[in-house]
Amino acid sequence: MIIKILGSGCKNCAIFKKNTETALKEVGIEAEIISVEDFKDIAAYGVMSTPALVINEKVVSSGKVLKPKEIVKILKK
Amino acid sequence: MIILKWLNSQLLKMEWLFNLIKLLVENVFGLSIEGRLGGSIHFFIYDVIKIFILLSVLIFMMSYIQSFFPPERTRKILGKFSGTLANILAALLGTVTPFCSCSSIPLFIGFTSAGLPIGVTFSFLISSPLVDIASIILIASIFNWKIAIAYVVVGVILAVIGGTIISKSNLEEYVEPFVYSSKVLENEQEELTTRDRIDFAKDQVLDIIQKVWLYILLGVGIGAGIHNWIPESYITAILGKDKWYSVLLATFVGIPMYADIFGTLPIAEALVLKGVGLGTALSFMMGVTALSLPSIIMLKRVVKMKLLAIFLVIVVIGILIIGYSFNAFGYLLM
Numbered sequence: 001m002i003i004k005i006l007g008s009g010c011k012n013c014a015i016f017k018k019n020t021e022t023a024l025k026e027v028g029i030e031a032e033i034i035s036v037e038d039f040k041d042i043a044a045y046g047v048m049s050t051p052a053l054v055i056n057e058k059v060v061s062s063g064k065v066l067k068p069k070e071i072v073k074i075l076k077k
Numbered sequence: 078m079i080i081l082k083w084l085n086s087q088l089l090k091m092e093w094l095f096n097l098i099k100l101l102v103e104n105v106f107g108l109s110i111e112g113r114l115g116g117s118i119h120f121f122i123y124d125v126i127k128i129f130i131l132l133s134v135l136i137f138m139m140s141y142i143q144s145f146f147p148p149e150r151t152r153k154i155l156g157k158f159s160g161t162l163a164n165i166l167a168a169l170l171g172t173v174t175p176f177c178s179c180s181s182i183p184l185f186i187g188f189t190s191a192g193l194p195i196g197v198t199f200s201f202l203i204s205s206p207l208v209d210i211a212s213i214i215l216i217a218s219i220f221n222w223k224i225a226i227a228y229v230v231v232g233v234i235l236a237v238i239g240g241t242i243i244s245k246s247n248l249e250e251y252v253e254p255f256v257y258s259s260k261v262l263e264n265e266q267e268e269l270t271t272r273d274r275i276d277f278a279k280d281q282v283l284d285i286i287q288k289v290w291l292y293i294l295l296g297v298g299i300g301a302g303i304h305n306w307i308p309e310s311y312i313t314a315i316l317g318k319d320k321w322y323s324v325l326l327a328t329f330v331g332i333p334m335y336a337d338i339f340g341t342l343p344i345a346e347a348l349v350l351k352g353v354g355l356g357t358a359l360s361f362m363m364g365v366t367a368l369s370l371p372s373i374i375m376l377k378r379v380v381k382m383k384l385l386a387i388f389l390v391i392v393v394i395g396i397l398i399i400g401y402s403f404n405a406f407g408y409l410l411m
Contacts, residue, residue: 012284039182039183039186039378040255042183043182043183043186043187043190043255043256043259044259044260045260046187046190046259046260046261047183047187048148048149048152048183048184048186048187048188049147049148049183049184050183063147063148064277065280
């Protein structure tokens, strides 16, 4: 599983990344987390508000710093 | 009528707080608020507390409303309209869509790649930092309702006219080509529950307060300094109502500055108390909020120089016109 966090290096993105790590640990999934910071790459996903979460190249959330609980819910889908 | 008046003076202008801080300064610090030091301490404490209270309540309300208008929905609504009507709607939606200068670029790309005319996008980009619900109520608190409504009306008109001019000038070729080739994502956001919206609004309050508290302290500090330490004659000599260049100067000092409206209002307030024209103070505020170096640099990455220059010229001229008209007719609003 490849997880990407889109956002141009703001504080929120760091929190988001931490939350994602916590969520991954909770469900016991090994995954690589990549931060995408360049706005051209972010735009390529068609995202209009950051931070956004991309799992296996699919945008699953945007414009919201998800809490670990919410990420767990998405991961379990 | 009496009840409304009471609500206005106690809740909005917070006269109770004014009097409370007056007691504090006079009895605890032993300073008269007519005096210089007492006056600036009073201005600082009163304004800081008032702005933080109003800000928290307002951001909460505003974010709750905004949770109904994510950029994806705004884009969908705008796509259904064309011509000036689309510009007007874009300017109005700009006042309720969640937006900060850091997300202006993804938003610009998202709107443009979905086929919205760039003029409509620019209407949105002009109005959204300039006018929002919180600023209206804050202006009403510091000045009065007539000024607040006039501010919104001219802000929206500026956004509509600016966007329309850009639409009419066929400047599509001056947008960087990669913008058009970006993917359009139609991710249907799941419907939020009231609980989600309340959580979102709470997060927004914390997030925005964390971002702006320093600007507010600085803004109020500068305001308190202007209020009590700089002689009125110095200020009116540069920015007085009778000086034709005052609006010009205020606008150009304001443009490079990066702050939001909450930090800027106390400065505008102090300036007006010192006899500076209302239009001059407003054009300073608009210069600070609508344009800033960071946002200009970011925009430069998606549009070519010519379009950026046209955008800047339109907004600057608009602010100047608004400044001069408020100076000429502002007495009708006081």
